[in-house]
Amino acid sequence: MASTFGKLFKVTTFGESHCKGVGAIVDGCPPKLALTESDIQPQLSRRRPGQSAVSTSRDEKDHVIIQSGTENGLTLGTPISLYVANQDQRPGDYSEMAKIPRPSHADFTYQMKYDIRASSGGGRASARETIGRVCAGAIAEKLLKEYAHVEIVSWVSSVGDIESEAPNLATITRDQVDQTIIRCPDAKAAKSMEKVISKTKDDNDSIGGVVSCVCRNVPVGLGEPIFDKLEALLAQAMMSLPATKGFEIGSGFKGTKMTGSTHNDPFIMKGDRLGTKTNNSGGIQGGISNGEPITFKVAFKPPATIGQEQKTATYSGKETTLAAKGRHDPCVVARAVPIVESMAAIVLADCLLQQRAYL
Amino acid sequence: MASTFGKLFKVTTFGESHCKGVGAIVDGCPPKLALTESDIQPQLSRRRPGQSAVSTSRDEKDHVIIQSGTENGLTLGTPISLYVANQDQRPGDYSEMAKIPRPSHADFTYQMKYDIRASSGGGRASARETIGRVCAGAIAEKLLKEYAHVEIVSWVSSVGDIESEAPNLATITRDQVDQTIIRCPDAKAAKSMEKVISKTKDDNDSIGGVVSCVCRNVPVGLGEPIFDKLEALLAQAMMSLPATKGFEIGSGFKGTKMTGSTHNDPFIMKGDRLGTKTNNSGGIQGGISNGEPITFKVAFKPPATIGQEQKTATYSGKETTLAAKGRHDPCVVARAVPIVESMAAIVLADCLLQQRAYL
Amino acid sequence: MASTFGKLFKVTTFGESHCKGVGAIVDGCPPKLALTESDIQPQLSRRRPGQSAVSTSRDEKDHVIIQSGTENGLTLGTPISLYVANQDQRPGDYSEMAKIPRPSHADFTYQMKYDIRASSGGGRASARETIGRVCAGAIAEKLLKEYAHVEIVSWVSSVGDIESEAPNLATITRDQVDQTIIRCPDAKAAKSMEKVISKTKDDNDSIGGVVSCVCRNVPVGLGEPIFDKLEALLAQAMMSLPATKGFEIGSGFKGTKMTGSTHNDPFIMKGDRLGTKTNNSGGIQGGISNGEPITFKVAFKPPATIGQEQKTATYSGKETTLAAKGRHDPCVVARAVPIVESMAAIVLADCLLQQRAYL
């Protein structure tokens, strides 16, 4: 199991859905960065389940504790241990799950790979694993802001067939994104998305969607060709999130339909720096940031766990049906927004430190 | 510069477009694997430029030499050094390039990152860098075949707007793929693609496309969650290739428009193993291979270097125009086919060795 | 700060002397290994300060909690998070230390490297950091025992000028080692060592010593030449411990005075395996274990913190004197015994998993 990401800014996450707790160690964070739990909690709260009007009762959850690595509100340059206690330790009735692997979930593959798996919930494949990433991402963001004024904003750009208008990439903020529950800054599309999700929920079904992201003020020169091209690391980071099916940088798959003469980004002066007129490159050329906003998209599939009855088979191959009990998230994209931001921050922080070694 | 990929099966590439030579070291290949240059040359020849009828005169190029790591046709378990001499060392007139960064190429970002760059050609960002990957990939394929009968086949699934019919994923072979110059097994689509490329060439322009890939007989259990999920490593590997803009596993972005009830892959018995009826997962669940074919797509943008005159600016920001001289590849996808296969093989070989450590 | 060790069996430690707690994450431990806190606590208790008759009052300290990675007493193959709360969080009067770097301690270099340091105690350079290593080492030992019946025993072989007789390497046990407080199995030497330490303590001074170690039943073939030769990894592991000044494998520095004809270990049959008659190699040849016991020694300097008044200078270079207050360990070797065993176990476990990848 590869639970560590990064070369200099190294993040190691731990924790299953129903063990004592989850969290991360961030090793390689520079010293003397202002850091307390209050820098981390906001993004952690944004990733929490049940944030819509109907579910504020769960507000008390997922409080992070910094166990090491800071003193008097400053980082020491030593490993920062981050811990979030699990509320539900080993509860529930999962006897059915013991026999039937959930379709398109990780039950079957974990069982085959490890010959054992957490008896309840998704274990390590649970979305709770992303708590450690979000904690680490918040620290990465502090670093990026202090060193380079980097701003990272994600939003939901589609749910099912509903696509939003693109926001103004130069100005879009998290506050604007959070205006709608679905975290789509296009209010009209947001309303349609919420309707689709509501209907999907009523159907005991789930639906996929796309999260878009822009990273502004990224210094020129980040990314380490050949194998650690900036877009390659972003792709790995995003595709390492649960439920992701695709990644696009800049023009993405649409770019494959274009000609070079329309796709190429001509150089022009932008104030005192050489920039590009268009940004089909998505802010990266040759694996290295070029000073333009980094733009990418991440595809999330419909959640695998649904209330609808599905025909499937037991581990031993016997035909059966499965209908998940309890409440399940019909669409993950709104919660994925801070997680995507966190992974982007971790990638950029690591690349920033690497580049500083050579300046 | 991060020129090493892999944890146990480790590939390090080297070489610019116009230095003495290019190649790779493969460290961590198991001992006693049958290996000579003839195992590597075929894929290397498939990636060569100018393989269509009009350009066979360049056939003599890119012969690989194994410099270490084998004896009497068997690997020793020691590093395998692979070398391909460059034919064109430091030639040509690149004085124009010294002043004008090519739009959407790596000239500008290399210059900004390193404050120096190879004076001619793309340097390390050149497609010649992929020679090392293809050599290493051929060795990875030998390993995968011997240990697990893995088969990897890529093909061109679209060029510009022309999309091909999907081939039979269970049977498609490289021979079938190589029936057309464009390496699209759908003969009708291939003809249209070739027309589009021909027209694009006449326009001194370029065009993008998509390469698809299937990996068959991949053992269940490969891939290391959390950060080294199999799809995350494939995404990194593919997005580390020059000119890539997107990656999709299984259903990809189309999967975001589906509901869970239609996207989920129900379990069914397939002979004596538990398989899935559909394969929207693309052969991977929870970051771990599930025994179904692994299927993914890679988006390639139109090549940046075009003969058409483009408005752009010099390094110092002065407006100018640039029209590339000489012959340039109007579409890279046909040549990308063996490169995609190679990177897939490297990822799978590394994951296979890692999984063996825990069996 | 490089807080992670290992390639497949990866250990990441965290924690300062006076933060909330210390511990480690073990990532890459194989699944289905029997593991509870009771497997870890014994070694943790052996490393605890104050274990002699006079100090049993501190017995309650340093209890480990497994926070993730196991269920029903079995490892899941997921990261194992290990946590030990600090008893003394941010106490004490360290105002003097703020101005005067302790000679031969890490105060000065941490301050220079990080431009900040933990205000009290040794921070990350404290011996408490080794708690995480000992927890991880206990897990490594479980793995080594289950997979290969490996036995690792360390003891104190010298304190100051007092050298012990070598124990029987084939039979020495931890129980025998623990017969004396100083953990020297040569009872007579032990008595002399204890006298020397007692006198040193009375002098408000400290004294160095040597810890020896034997690893039995190590399978042939462990160690990864070139840079990860088994003795090189052991050397790194041991020299990464606080207060170490030297490392010897097999004949060590004495071997430099020998001729090849006396130093070489001739091959002979031992039961059904080819062994060596002597073991100047220390169980390793060409960086790879040869099936003989692995034997090495680690030099520990006298602890830097002493009660005696020392002439030294403040950070700003003003001459001053420093005499440490409170009780300080006059000799670390007895406590170092389980720590050396732990690091040896971590190295061997990692090499064992790597070798399994190629079998």
Add this chain to the structure above:
Amino acid sequence: MASTFGKLFKVTTFGESHCKGVGAIVDGCPPKLALTESDIQPQLSRRRPGQSAVSTSRDEKDHVIIQSGTENGLTLGTPISLYVANQDQRPGDYSEMAKIPRPSHADFTYQMKYDIRASSGGGRASARETIGRVCAGAIAEKLLKEYAHVEIVSWVSSVGDIESEAPNLATITRDQVDQTIIRCPDAKAAKSMEKVISKTKDDNDSIGGVVSCVCRNVPVGLGEPIFDKLEALLAQAMMSLPATKGFEIGSGFKGTKMTGSTHNDPFIMKGDRLGTKTNNSGGIQGGISNGEPITFKVAFKPPATIGQEQKTATYSGKETTLAAKGRHDPCVVARAVPIVESMAAIVLADCLLQQRAYL
């Protein structure tokens, strides 16, 4: 096989004793460093066998070629491929070696680990592997000199029982070291050493020795605690060299016999920096360089291959005798001098780059 060393300044070596060639790739060297073959050749020539008066006839050997990574005498920031052709490819009669593993050599362990090994010479365990390290080390030295005026000088401090007087660590130069064939700057001891070696040679035997090293002008702050303490990395680097049995930093094993009051290095002002009066620490405290000279020693055993007849056993356990044919090096320490310097340079260059990331 772990043939890569370093985190940012990464060195990967390749090559057996009798394959086409040996060498290394250096990835992560900063751009715009002046570098041609003439910067590398001197150290390479110093490591060559047969440099004494009697053997200058072999002078033509081991010429390095830079295959990539530089242009017009400057590094590009891209991988530097270094190649040295082998003169003796697959020659000689090694039929005896096929049946009898040489005592204390790597034949047996390679065979057991890999189930195959190079049929002639030491294969990858041969001293020729160090050619790649020396090439890379020369580049590391260029970097260290340009960035920080670091000076690294090694010498032979003992051969067998003959110990030299310590040279002046502040002024000793390579030229002074090279005044004697044995590379011991104490001329009287050198004479005795040469006599001992000469006698050993006459006896068809071999003898061990110790190489000492000082690194001057190392900036304060290098080394990454916890596991990558500077002395730990130096220990790994040195113990990864063939034939090494021990490593000491600063006071080494002698330090274990001292008391804290005599071992501690008091702080004093040295010009405008805070230094230490003594240097038992060997220039490192808490794993971090403190600005004083870094001093360490490396123990080399007597070479295993000797002309004397040895009683030993065949692979199948049959008693036999073995007497190596041909000329063999009776003592490796003189040739080890530049190799030790090279590994020290590689470690320091990597740590220097890492520290720059955080400045």
